[in-house]
Amino acid sequence: MISLTFPDGASRDYPSGTTAAEVAASIAPSLAKNAISASLDGRHIDLAWPIETSGALAINMLKDAAPALELIRHDLAHVMARAVQELWPDVKVTIGPVRDYGWFYDFDRAEPFTPDDLAAIEAKMRQIIAARDPVRTEVWDRARARAHYEAAGEPFKLELLDRIPGDEPIRMYWHGDWQDLCRGPHLQHTGQLPADAFKLTHVAGAYWLGDASRPMLQRIYGVAFRTKDELKAHLTMLEEAAKRDHRKLGREMELFHMQEEAPGMVFWHPNGWAIYRELEAYMRRRQIAYGYKEIKTPQVVDRMLWERSGHWEAYRENMFIVEVDEEGAKEKRINALKPMNCPCHVQVYNHGLKSYRDLPLRLAEFGSCHRYEPSGAMHGLMRVRGFVQDDAHIFCTEDQIEAECAAFLEMLSGVYRDLGFETFDIKLSTRPDVRVGSDAIWDKAEAALAGAIDKAGYPYEVNPGDGAFYGPKLDFKLTDAIGREWQCGTFQADFNLPSRLGAEYIGPDGATHTPVMLHRAILGSFERFLGILIENYAGKLPFWLAPRQVVVASIVSDADAYVEEVTAALRLAGIRAEADTRNEKINYKVREHSLGKVPVILAVGQREVAERTVSMRRLDQQGSRSLALDEVVACLRDEATPPDLRASAAK
RNA sequence: GCCGGUUUAGCUCAGUCCGGUAGAGCAGCUGAUUUGUAAUCAGAAGGUCGGGGGUUCGAAUCCCUCAACCGGCACCA
Numbered sequence: 001m002i003s004l005t006f007p008d009g010a011s012r013d014y015p016s017g018t019t020a021a022e023v024a025a026s027i028a029p030s031l032a033k034n035a036i037s038a039s040l041d042g043r044h045i046d047l048a049w050p051i052e053t054s055g056a057l058a059i060n061m062l063k064d065a066a067p068a069l070e071l072i073r074h075d076l077a078h079v080m081a082r083a084v085q086e087l088w089p090d091v092k093v094t095i096g097p098v099r100d101y102g103w104f105y106d107f108d109r110a111e112p113f114t115p116d117d118l119a120a121i122e123a124k125m126r127q128i129i130a131a132r133d134p135v136r137t138e139v140w141d142r143a144r145a146r147a148h149y150e151a152a153g154e155p156f157k158l159e160l161l162d163r164i165p166g167d168e169p170i171r172m173y174w175h176g177d178w179q180d181l182c183r184g185p186h187l188q189h190t191g192q193l194p195a196d197a198f199k200l201t202h203v204a205g206a207y208w209l210g211d212a213s214r215p216m217l218q219r220i221y222g223v224a225f226r227t228k229d230e231l232k233a234h235l236t237m238l239e240e241a242a243k244r245d246h247r248k249l250g251r252e253m254e255l256f257h258m259q260e261e262a263p264g265m266v267f268w269h270p271n272g273w274a275i276y277r278e279l280e281a282y283m284r285r286r287q288i289a290y291g292y293k294e295i296k297t298p299q300v301v302d303r304m305l306w307e308r309s310g311h312w313e314a315y316r317e318n319m320f321i322v323e324v325d326e327e328g329a330k331e332k333r334i335n336a337l338k339p340m341n342c343p344c345h346v347q348v349y350n351h352g353l354k355s356y357r358d359l360p361l362r363l364a365e366f367g368s369c370h371r372y373e374p375s376g377a378m379h380g381l382m383r384v385r386g387f388v389q390d391d392a393h394i395f396c397t398e399d400q401i402e403a404e405c406a407a408f409l410e411m412l413s414g415v416y417r418d419l420g421f422e423t424f425d426i427k428l429s430t431r432p433d434v435r436v437g438s439d440a441i442w443d444k445a446e447a448a449l450a451g452a453i454d455k456a457g458y459p460y461e462v463n464p465g466d467g468a469f470y471g472p473k474l475d476f477k478l479t480d481a482i483g484r485e486w487q488c489g490t491f492q493a494d495f496n497l498p499s500r501l502g503a504e505y506i507g508p509d510g511a512t513h514t515p516v517m518l519h520r521a522i523l524g525s526f527e528r529f530l531g532i533l534i535e536n537y538a539g540k541l542p543f544w545l546a547p548r549q550v551v552v553a554s555i556v557s558d559a560d561a562y563v564e565e566v567t568a569a570l571r572l573a574g575i576r577a578e579a580d581t582r583n584e585k586i587n588y589k590v591r592e593h594s595l596g597k598v599p600v601i602l603a604v605g606q607r608e609v610a611e612r613t614v615s616m617r618r619l620d621q622q623g624s625r626s627l628a629l630d631e632v633v634a635c636l637r638d639e640a641t642p643p644d645l646r647a648s649a650a651k
Numbered sequence: 652g653c654c655g656g657u658u659u660a661g662c663u664c665a666g667u668c669c670g671g672u673a674g675a676g677c678a679g680c681u682g683a684u685u686u687g688u689a690a691u692c693a694g695a696a697g698g699u700c701g702g703g704g705g706u707u708c709g710a711a712u713c714c715c716u717c718a719a720c721c722g723g724c725a726c727c728a
Contacts, residue, residue, distance in 0.1 A: 015665055086678050112654070112656095113655090113657090114653055158720065170702095183709060198654060201722095202655095202656095202723075203654090203656090203722090203723085204654070204722060204723030205654025205657070205724060205726065206653095206654080206723070206724045206725090207652065207653075207654095207724055207725060210724075211725085211726075212652080212653070212724080212726080216653060216654050216724075217654090218654075218655085219723070219724080221722095221723080247721095251662080252662090252674070258719095258720090259719085260701080260702095260718065260719045260720085261719095263718090263719065263720090301722090310728095311728065318726090322701085333675065339728070340682060340728065342728090371727080373726080373727070373728085374653095374725080374726055374727085375652070375654070375718095375719090376652065376654095376723090376725080376726085377725085377726060377727070378720090379654090381720095383727075406699045460697065462697095465690085468728085487723095520712085551703085553688090554684085554685095555686065555687055555688085556685050556687090557686095558685080558688065583684080583685080583686090584686085584690090585684095585685090585687090585688095585690085586684050586686070586687055586688055587686085587687085587688065587690070587691090588686095588689085588690055588691080589688085589689095590688045590689055591688090591689035591690055592689085592690080593689095593691055594688095597691080601688075603687070604686060605686090605687055608685095615687080615688075617688055620697070622688085623685090623688080624688060638711080
């Protein structure tokens with residue numbers, strides 16, 4: 001006998017091997033009918049599986065969102081695979097996991113799927129759901145399963161079978177005549193699937209087992225929810241996300257463009273460059289405040305240095321090579337556009353003998369880097385071939401790592417807060433199997449990073465073995481306004497490069513030592529971070545970052561001279577202001593500048609000219625406010641003050 | 652880099668299946684209008700149909716090829 005405890009606290013005894021379906025039936029017929037699965041001690045199980053241990057049992061219904069969504073998405077993956085094989089019997093099935101808001105399933109088929117195929121598959125899936133085919137499961141032994149898939153000619157399933165660990169049961173399951181290998185759990189019958197709350201979204205190629213050396217399969221993605229309304233809400237959310245796409249906003253707000261002659265490189269326009277400069281100026285002030293010294297190093301550097309640093313061997317394929325066609329040169333110099341700044345920073349460090357008294361030495365650079373990214377990787381500002389990092393390298397002793405890490409955490413959290421990101425996640429990656437440096441130094445560095453985060457009071461996740469070969473690292477992921485995560489900040493200890501490039505200092509003992517180098521960035525790349533900012537704010541940047549802060553618009557042409565005067569006064573106060581004296585109605589101007597995300601419109605008509613006032617309208621707010629010219633300049637100047645300067649002025 | 656899709660006026664898109672000398676809206680330009688907080692009216696103009704090659708009497712349309720972009724996959728020091 002086993003004893004099962006229910007969510008209401010009651011418990012009952014059942015013979016060992018009783019299924020959750022039988023338990024449900026023993027409680028109420030309606031429960032048995034509407035149940036979708038069960039949870040035994042928090043483990044999600046199938047209603048049809050025999051239960052052999054006592055524990056806490058909950059019968060899951062459609063209202064239990066987490067198990068319901070998992071089952072719906074999971075079973076829809078199978079239903080889709082069945083639909084595809086019923087439509088095209090020669091298609092081979094592979095694997096189809098639940099993911100994000102739905103699932104995908106990879107198929108091996110010579111012909112790619114078309115949008116029309118997706119519609120046909122959806123229709124077939126609805127037929128299968130309408131058939132209310134019961135789900136049946138069996139545990140098979142490995143040999144039988146192998147024989148089955150050999151006979152069926154399903155090579156991918158055979159490979160999956162071989163990857164199932166020896167101690168795990170091989171589960172087969174059916175709905176209708178269609179069979180698949182799957183660990184489960186599953187719904188009772190296909191009729192429990194919501195026929196109107198799923199949608200096949202797109203087709204894409206995907207490598208078998210995620211391995212670029214294996215065949216490319218055809219992947220079909222779907223999304224699914226419990227109800228039609230939830231699906232609709234999801235599709236609406238996607239539309240909203242598309243509206244804040246930085247590539248679209250970049251065009252609409254005239255921030256930047258990219259073109260065929262320079263793929264992956266940004267042509268910044270005046271508006272976009274205004275944001276960039278504001279952000280750079282802000283970061284420069286922060287760095288100065290935290291004791292960094294700014295430097296600037298060359299972009300074109302002889303391959304010799306990259307050979308010494310080790311980058312040539314590892315990343316040469318991804319570097320832009322620069323040669324000069326010198327007539328008669330015996331040996332051509334091969335240069336590379338720098339893909340990163342660290343080797344150059346070590347060169348700066350290496351100039352002049354360093355003492356332990358010089359440490360920690362924090363060298364910062366807004367370093368312009370180029371990497372030849374694979375063509376398919378490029379994506380607007382998010383992934384580019386030419387970018388600028390808010391890069392810095394801290395040369396220090398092992399004992400200084402923790403304090404440097406603590407100071408960095410403080411700086412990073414402050415920057416993220418100022419830029420509108422209140423929360424971020426930290427990931428600590430520790431020593432990998434292949435690494436440089438003694439265990440003693442890894443112990444010390446890992447403890448220093450963990451200690452600094454602990455003392456600062458931040459939670460973090462450890463990724464064992466995920467560190468770089470040269471040292472442990474912290475990665476910082478921020479969350480944007482619509483819940484997406486972006487890895488931006490990084491803090492990496494490096495026990496390799498300083499010795500490789502001959503960095504040294506004289507210690508208090510008079511002997512020569514090798515410093516530790518800390519690579520760190522907060523924004524990552526300016527290009528990408530601006531993309532994130534634009535999407536986070538949907539183009540409506542806070543006033544201090546807004547590219548066009550104020551438009552002064554005339555209502556009648558008699559006000560033109562005064563409009564120019566107001567504009568000039570605002571510009572004198574350091575505000576990015578523009579005059580709009582075009583021969584258009586004020587409605588037209590308000591609409592156009594509102595769509596252009598200008599935060600403040602100052603309308604000026606005869607009344608304002610006479611009274612020397614302006615009528616101020618805020619973006620997305622109805623109505624306007626009349627203010628005296630002096631008053632509005634002072635008020636907007638205050639509002640345009642970057643958060644760091646505001647904070648220091650307040651002290 | 653791989654799979655699929657896309658590329659037509661500054662922008663958004665129709666025309667491509669079934670080859671017959673390129674079309675709309677908005678923007679821009681010109682003129683009228685002097686306007687009070689999200690599109691005033693009228694007129695004229697604007698395109699080597701992504702590049703190159705081929706088939707054809709004739710190609711935006713069919714074929715080949717290159718490129719860029721979009722969605723994924725792989726990659727991301």
